[in-house]
Amino acid sequence: MIKTKSVYDKEEEENGIRVLVTRFWPRGVRKEEQDFWMKDLGPEAWVIKKWKAGEMTWDAFKREYREEFKKDERKRELLHELKVIIKSAKKRDVTLLCTCREDEHCHRTLLKEMLVKGGI
Numbered sequence: 001m002i003k004t005k006s007v008y009d010k011e012e013e014e015n016g017i018r019v020l021v022t023r024f025w026p027r028g029v030r031k032e033e034q035d036f037w038m039k040d041l042g043p044e045a046w047v048i049k050k051w052k053a054g055e056m057t058w059d060a061f062k063r064e065y066r067e068e069f070k071k072d073e074r075k076r077e078l079l080h081e082l083k084v085i086i087k088s089a090k091k092r093d094v095t096l097l098c099t100c101r102e103d104e105h106c107h108r109t110l111l112k113e114m115l116v117k118g119g120i
Contacts, residue, residue: 001093001094002086002093002094002095002096002112002115002116003015003016003093003094003095003096004095004096004097004098004103004106004108004109004112005095005096005097005103006097006098006099006100006101006102007020007022007026007029007033007034007097007098007099008026008029008099008101011033014093015093015095016089016092016093016094016095017035017036017085017089017092017093017094017095018033018034018035018036018095018097019034019035019036019037019038019082019085019094019095019096019097020034020036020037020038020039020097020098021038021039021041021042021082021096021097021098021107021108021111022039022042022097022098022099023039023040023042023043023044023045023048024039024042024099025037025039026099034097036085038078038081038082040072040074040075040078041075041078041079041082041111042098042107043061043064043065043068043107044064044068047061047064047065047068058105061105061107062110065107065110066110066114069114079111079114079115082115083115086115096108096111096112
């Protein structure tokens with residue numbers, strides 16, 4: 001199963017494999033707490049800044065984030081690598097982590113949708 005959480009949430013065994021999918025390393029987080037860091041699966045810096053500044057709607061953010069996968073071969077490759085990690089996890093869960101505290105308006109939920117539905 002694919003889960004999503006804030007990297008600041010308590011680390012729990014049921015998180016399974018922990019994959020940090022944020023462009024910038026979070027403050028106060030030890031590297032050994034994550035199994036993988038796939039920073040290029042995070043949104044482009046300018047998209048994050050516009051969203052955080054309130055200069056972009058959530059719908060516009062979603063469109064821009066998905067568009068990045070269409071334009072960027074590296075992002076598509078990493079998405080494929082993440083699918084391989086999930087498949088190899090077998091019965092273990094995989095938890096996608098980001099610095100956002102809430103799930104509803106975070107790219108990690110969009111990433112999970114792409115993985116579950118199979119589309120960009």
